[in-house]
Amino acid sequence: xxxxxxxxxxxxxxxxxxxxxxxxxxxxxxxxxxxxxxxxxxxxxxxxxxxxxxxxxxxxxxxxxxxxxxxxxxxxxxxxxxxxxxxxxxxxxxxxxxxxxxxxxxxxxxxxxxxxxxxxxxxxxxxxxxxxxxxxxxxxxxxxxxxxxxxxxxxxxxxxxxxxxxxxxxxxxxxxxxxxxxxxxxxxxxxxxxxxxxxxxxxxxxxxxxxxxxxxxxxxxxxxxxxxxxxxxxxxxxxxxxxxxxxxxxxxxxxxxxxxxxxxxx
Amino acid sequence: xxxxxxxxxxxxxxxxxxxxxxxxxxxxxxxxxxxxxxxxxxxxxxxxxxxxxxxxxxxxxxxxxxxxxxxxxxxxxxxxxxxxxxxxxxxxxxxxxxxxxxxxxxxxxxxxxxxxxxxxxxxxxxxxxxxxxxxxxxxxxxxxxxxxxxxxxxxxxxxxxxxxxxxxxxxxxxxxxxxxxxxxxxxxxxxxxxxxxxxxxxxxxxxxxxxx
Numbered sequence: 001x002x003x004x005x006x007x008x009x010x011x012x013x014x015x016x017x018x019x020x021x022x023x024x025x026x027x028x029x030x031x032x033x034x035x036x037x038x039x040x041x042x043x044x045x046x047x048x049x050x051x052x053x054x055x056x057x058x059x060x061x062x063x064x065x066x067x068x069x070x071x072x073x074x075x076x077x078x079x080x081x082x083x084x085x086x087x088x089x090x091x092x093x094x095x096x097x098x099x100x101x102x103x104x105x106x107x108x109x110x111x112x113x114x115x116x117x118x119x120x121x122x123x124x125x126x127x128x129x130x131x132x133x134x135x136x137x138x139x140x141x142x143x144x145x146x147x148x149x150x151x152x153x154x155x156x157x158x159x160x161x162x163x164x165x166x167x168x169x170x171x172x173x174x175x176x177x178x179x180x181x182x183x184x185x186x187x188x189x190x191x192x193x194x195x196x197x198x199x200x201x202x203x204x205x206x207x208x209x210x211x212x213x214x215x216x217x218x219x220x221x222x223x224x225x226x227x228x229x230x231x232x233x234x235x236x237x238x239x240x241x242x243x244x245x246x247x248x249x250x251x252x253x254x255x256x257x258x259x260x261x262x263x264x265x266x
Numbered sequence: 267x268x269x270x271x272x273x274x275x276x277x278x279x280x281x282x283x284x285x286x287x288x289x290x291x292x293x294x295x296x297x298x299x300x301x302x303x304x305x306x307x308x309x310x311x312x313x314x315x316x317x318x319x320x321x322x323x324x325x326x327x328x329x330x331x332x333x334x335x336x337x338x339x340x341x342x343x344x345x346x347x348x349x350x351x352x353x354x355x356x357x358x359x360x361x362x363x364x365x366x367x368x369x370x371x372x373x374x375x376x377x378x379x380x381x382x383x384x385x386x387x388x389x390x391x392x393x394x395x396x397x398x399x400x401x402x403x404x405x406x407x408x409x410x411x412x413x414x415x416x417x418x419x420x421x422x423x424x425x426x427x428x429x430x431x432x433x434x435x436x437x438x439x440x441x442x443x444x445x446x447x448x449x450x451x452x453x454x455x456x457x458x459x460x461x462x463x464x465x466x467x468x469x470x471x472x473x474x475x476x477x478x
Contacts, residue, residue, distance in 0.1 A: 157369050158364065158368070189360040189361055190310070194365075221310055
């Protein structure tokens with residue numbers, strides 16, 4: 001195999017051209033995506049694009065240094081088949097990752113639920129998504145699973161609603177309880193004025209008159225608002241002498257004779 | 267009203283105390299002034315919605331009204347024109363609301379005001395005066411609320427805090443609101459801002475979910 005100086009120069013020129021083209025396209029991609037995707041993902045995309053462009057130029061320039069790329073392709077075909085089978089899930093995760101980045105159902109910092117995992121999105125990488133659960137655990141979810149699962153984004157909308165069912169005793173005044181609950185909600189800064197909170201008697205239960213309370217709150221603080229308001233309602237109802245009863249059953253004991261005239265004493 | 271701030275000089279340092287906030291500061295100038303009302307109890311938005319009794323505005327008319335708006339009080343450390351925030355507190359009870367729908371709306375700090383046609387008297391530690399110029403280039407329109415982007419808010423103060431805003435009516439249900447960087451009364455001092463936006467152009471907020 002003889003390699004001419006001219007062939008070597010052309011090969012070197014093609015590789016240099018490939019590097020320049022890769023650089024220009026890299027700059028364009030960086031400018032376009034810089035504020036749209038996280039830095040680590042951007043770097044990964046840039047690396048992939050860079051390597052692919054240079055590889056294409058090298059492939060086209062190989063004949064000038066006496067290497068037939070078709071031979072490489074034939075050799076690489078079998079190897080590619082083996083690697084392809086071995087890396088099927090990697091490719092699936094990669095493609096899912098790209099689709100997740102394009103569709104953007106979640107962002108870093110969002111609170112989400114995927115299957116039985118709930119927590120904050122720490123990072124969205126090209127192959128996996130990292131979740132920090134509420135109890136501080138690190139969970140890595142492969143992007144293929146993310147892509148095919150039902151994702152519940154708890155903070156995608158600016159506000160969300162929470163609900164309580166508060167049971168009060170039958171002897172207490174439900175209208176007064178509603179008035180107290182409304183006052184507690186009105187005083188809480190993050191119980192939104194609009195959409196208006198709803199407070200109403202929903203059910204005459206076995207042990208209590210059940211009042212449903214529905215409150216909207218900014219998504220970023222809804223959990224704090226939910227816990228604070230519930231406790232304040234409990235405290236204020238107690239202060240007003242309104243009882244939140246335990247489950248109970250009234251049993252009547254009868255004394256006298258039954259239908260057949262026998263004595264009954266239990 | 268009692269302002270619960272204590273400043274002591276100790277070992278060449280200033281000790282700032284308010285309730286359970288305690289900070290040690292170097293010798294510097296301390297500035298206290300009204301700031302944008304979107305920080306307490308926690309910053310969740312940059313918008314302020316003021317609701318008021320609806321006013322009817324004639325076609326092709328300009329109406330100037332005065333509203334009250336809530337204020338928070340900022341304490342700043344200043345040295346060589348460099349500013350650091352020391353504390354923010356309020357005497358008001360903040361309340362928040364949603365302007366728009368739960369999918370696309372915006373969370374806003376909420377406040378109720380009467381409508382005034384001259385500068386009203388205010389409780390200066392709780393409220394300021396907003397001069398609102400409503401420009402209606404179309405048909406009759408009823409306006410009962412204004413939503414403003416507080417990151418572009420320009421507060422001036424003397425005995426009371428004030429700011430100036432414009433509301434350009436776009437249709438019966440939409441309008442564009444912007445702040446004007448001018449005092450409503452000559453001689454007022456510009457407040458140090460928590461959110462500085464030099465370019466007011468382009469910081470307009472479009473109210474697209476109704477005007478009342």
